[in-house]
Each structure stands twice: as structure tokens, then as C-alpha cells.
Amino acid sequence: MVTGDASFIKKINRSIIISKIIEHGQISRADLAKITGLNKATISVQAAELLAEELIIETQAEHKNLGRRPIMLSINKHAGFALGIDLDKNNITFTLSDISGTPLDTHSIVMETSDYDLILKLLAEQIAIYKEKCSHARYGLIGVVIGIHGIVNNDETIYFVPYHQWHNKDLKTDLHNETGINIFVENNANLCSFAEIVYKHYQSENLLSVSLYSGIGLGIMVKSKLLKGCDGYAGEIGHMIIVPDGLPCRCGNLGCWEQYASESSFVSQLTESHHKTDVTYEDIQHWLMEKDPITCKLMEQYIKYLSVGLNNIINLYNPEILVINSELLRMYPNALAEIKVLLTSTVGHYRKLLISDFGKRACSLGACALAIKNFLDVSELSLAFDETNTEVK
Secondary structure, eight states: OOOOOHHHHHHHHHHHHHHHHHHHSSEEHHHHHHHHOOOHHHHHHHHHHHHHTTSEEEEEOOOOSSSOOOEEEEEOTTSOEEEEEEEOSSEEEEEEEETTOOEEEEEEEEOOOOOHHHHHHHHHHHHHHHHHHTTTSSSOEEEEEEEESSEEOTTSOEEEETTTTEEEEOHHHHHHHHHOSOEEEEEHHHHHHHHHHHHTOTTOSEEEEEEESSSEEEEEEETTEEOOTTTSOTTOGGGOBSSTTOSBOTTSOBSBTHHHHSHHHHHHHHHHHHTOSSOOHHHHHHHHHTTOHHHHHHHHHHHHHHHHHHHHHHHHHOOSEEEEEOHHHHTOTTHHHHHHHTOOOSSOOOSEEEEOSSGGGHHHHHHHHHHHHHHHTOSOOOOOOOOOOOSOO
């Protein structure tokens, strides 16, 4: 039983009510009372406060029965906006969502530097633009969450980013000082797994998300919470050694999994084999469709190395859902079938193996969702994924 003073209990009730309103989209006070187990007086008081704060709105439900139409409560999706940022090796992707989690605007910027101060300035400039763009809303820009393709401490400072060779950077504080906005910093794989839970699989108690882009990261969700380890470093699965004395890795070891099964490693092999620079996903898709022998051979090898790592993950965590986040596998029709053939251990067990529907959008979407969760101060969040809107209203 949860105990505490009146203000603490009120805060818990508020969190539950907001979560259920968002989950159901529209819900009456009576149904809220049934679902939450809270009495009608508590629901009425909390609803009145949320209406006064403009976090929720009232509408009348459409129905054909005689009698008074029930008053429905829903989140005021234009009360504020969240900004999710994916800071990758060569690109920065910005996604703006409303407070209901609907993405409204996405754009990417190519980075031509790894210089921390220059990237800090670029981020601050873009955040300032979004801050002004959202200034008409009651709460404006409610928060910014940045996904880092590297190691992030539990205090949200950056311990190490291999591709930029950043060590011990306090991007959170530096950006807050520049913009005055609440900034949160998180590992990109963690944000990808959070996107899967919040937008797709919120009923899952145990979900893993493996991201296969510039490196390989593992996001671990257990009972709707990220499993991050003692210092925040859990999930650096790309540096699991699968080939002793193998290819050198930026981490300092030899034979790390991401040297064989990340998308960047696959593209590097294609670049060398096809004697073509700037290989694109369109090139890869064309070669796969044409059954180019070199590409098909490399893909076969790639699937083999990928399956080795996935087998290890399955044995370690026994996941309910294992999501693979990869643009490459999304364009390869036989990917799941070929991977499953190689996962034949009688010891390893999982319930579902999926390729993410989000692809490279997962990190920035998860970042938006985390900004919303932090702003609303809720313990659980389930959002509907809707891409019909493309601009801030």
C-alpha cells in the first residue's frame, strides 16, 4: 500500500488520472472513477484543477441514444510542445511533437564537425528557433530531450561519445545556460526502447530494443522503467566481443559486435566492395532487389553476425519482446525469417521478435515522449502514434 502525506497522495492521484486520460484519448469522469478506483469527488477536484491549468479540455461525446450526452475529458494537445533530438554521427534530427505525442515537424541537419563547442552552438540556435515557434502555447516548449550515441551517466552528463571523441561533457547544463529550457540527455538506444513501449507495446513488462546504426545499442525496459545499471552504462551491447582478436573498435577492444553487425559496418563493406563512395539506402535496396551477388553475400554474412549477438542477448535477458531497430532490415523482406533460422538454441527463449516500424525516427520520438512524461510528471505513459499532422498549429 502506498502511504504518505496528503500532498503526496494527491500527486499520485493526479499522475494516475493524467495517464488514463492520455491512454484512452477521451474518457468521462464516471469511467475514470471506475478504471482508477478513485472516488468521484477526487476525480472532480483533480479534473477541475487540470482544466484550470489548461492541461485537459472538455468535449461532449457523440452518441445516438436519447438523453444527455456525457462530458468527456481529453488532453489539451496544444498546451505545449516537446522537442526530441537525435544527435548521431553525421546528422542531428529534430522532431517536434504536441503534448499528446503526435509528431508535427521533423528535419535533419548534416554535421560537418565533431567540435563540441560548434555543435553546442548549433543545438542552441535550433532550440531557440523551436522555442519561439512554440511561444503561443500556454506552456510553450515544455522540454528538450537529446539522444546521445554514446555513454551517458545517470546524472545525464556525457561520459564518452566514440565517433566524436567527447569525454565528460555536460551538454545538459551547457544547453540550459544557453536556452533557458529544461534539457534532458539520454542514451539513444534507451530512447528507442522507450518509444517502443510508449507508442506500441505499453502493456509489455519486458522489452528490449536493439539499435543498429552508427553503432549498436541496447535499450532495456522492465516494468515500464529503463534498466540503466549502476552508473547508467548498461546496454553498451555493441562492445560485446564476438570475434576474439577481430576488427579494432574505437572503444579499444578487438572484435566488438558493432564492427560486424552495425549498419555503418555493413555500409563500409559495401563501399569497399562496390568501389563507390556515399552508399545510400536507395543503393542498397536497388542492389538487393537486383540480387546483386556481392550485396547478397554480404547480407548473408551480416545476418549471421547479427544473429550471434541476438542469441547472446536472448540468453542473457529472456525478453518478452525483442525489437530490432534497423532501416537496413526494414528493406530486406526475408530478414526476420533468416534471423529466426539462426536462433535455434533450446536454451534461449523470447516471445516476440520484431523489426521496429519507427526506423531512424525511434530515437527522436522516444525523446519527445520522455519530455512529455517529465513535464506531466506521470509514472506511466501510453501515446497514440499519428503522423497526419506535419506542422505546429
